[in-house]
Amino acid sequence: MLPTSRSAAVAAVLLVLVAGTGCSLLAAPDTRTPGTPAPVPPKQVVLKAAQALDDAGGARIDVVREGPEGRRTASGTLVWGAQDEAALTVTDEAGTGQLTLKDGAIDLAYQGGATEHADRSTAESLDPQAAPGPDGYAGGWTTALVTNPGSRAYAVAQNVPLVSLGGEELAGTTVAHYRGSAPVDGFFGADQELTPQRRAATVDWYRRRGVTTIAFDVWVGPGERLLRLRETVRGSAGTTVTTTDVPSVGTAAATPAAGG
Numbered sequence: 001m002l003p004t005s006r007s008a009a010v011a012a013v014l015l016v017l018v019a020g021t022g023c024s025l026l027a028a029p030d031t032r033t034p035g036t037p038a039p040v041p042p043k044q045v046v047l048k049a050a051q052a053l054d055d056a057g058g059a060r061i062d063v064v065r066e067g068p069e070g071r072r073t074a075s076g077t078l079v080w081g082a083q084d085e086a087a088l089t090v091t092d093e094a095g096t097g098q099l100t101l102k103d104g105a106i107d108l109a110y111q112g113g114a115t116e117h118a119d120r121s122t123a124e125s126l127d128p129q130a131a132p133g134p135d136g137y138a139g140g141w142t143t144a145l146v147t148n149p150g151s152r153a154y155a156v157a158q159n160v161p162l163v164s165l166g167g168e169e170l171a172g173t174t175v176a177h178y179r180g181s182a183p184v185d186g187f188f189g190a191d192q193e194l195t196p197q198r199r200a201a202t203v204d205w206y207r208r209r210g211v212t213t214i215a216f217d218v219w220v221g222p223g224e225r226l227l228r229l230r231e232t233v234r235g236s237a238g239t240t241v242t243t244t245d246v247p248s249v250g251t252a253a254a255t256p257a258a259g260g
Helices: 004-021 042-056 120-126 141-145 149-159 184-189 196-208
Strands: 058-067 070-079 085-092 095-102 105-110 115-119 163-170 173-183 213-221 225-235 238-249
Touching (some): 042 058, 042 149, 042 173, 042 238, 058 141, 085 141, 105 120, 115 120, 120 141, 149 213, 149 238, 173 184, 184 213
Antiparallel strands (some): 058 238, 070 085, 095 105, 105 115, 163 173, 173 213
């Protein structure tokens, strides 16, 4: 859940913006010609979408990561706020498994294997590529699966200079597409939710792979709906792309039940 101060800040900025411009807050109104500038600065659109998703309290997510080390997927439901739950089917180099989250406790069990346990602070230890010990960083895959996508979108809006790529079609709807990039040190250095140890481990993980910047793409639909997030990492081993789709929102639609 986003901190209360973030919610207030977003509301205040949007109030000033609307009063000063009279613009529609739709990210991609049907009357806008694709390719023209968005009626609201990208930062404000993404902040609004991030807050709306946070307020929804849950969502279905579909995540795909592709890169030199192979393809990973995860699909299912995630609930945050007063509840803290998830039920996801994951596929990776270790096989197909079920990842569940309940009140901060994470369980991951692959077919035919024993259940592994972790909590939010040690979620990375469940990654098949994790180094020994709970305090390392393994690329953020497991952490992302149990984190509200709105929190990541908020961090992108706050710390990444975004530009509008105009409107495009996504799932039959005209949506707004934004893009930007940020240095690894700057992006993770601004994350106050990371402990100094985890921040150092995260930055070191990227440095050792020759990654200096991370590129971000964000798609927002009418009604300030966050529909898709994408992170692109280019380093000495090649390019890895992680895409998170949010096809439905709300705790009713996100009652934990493993997806396929």
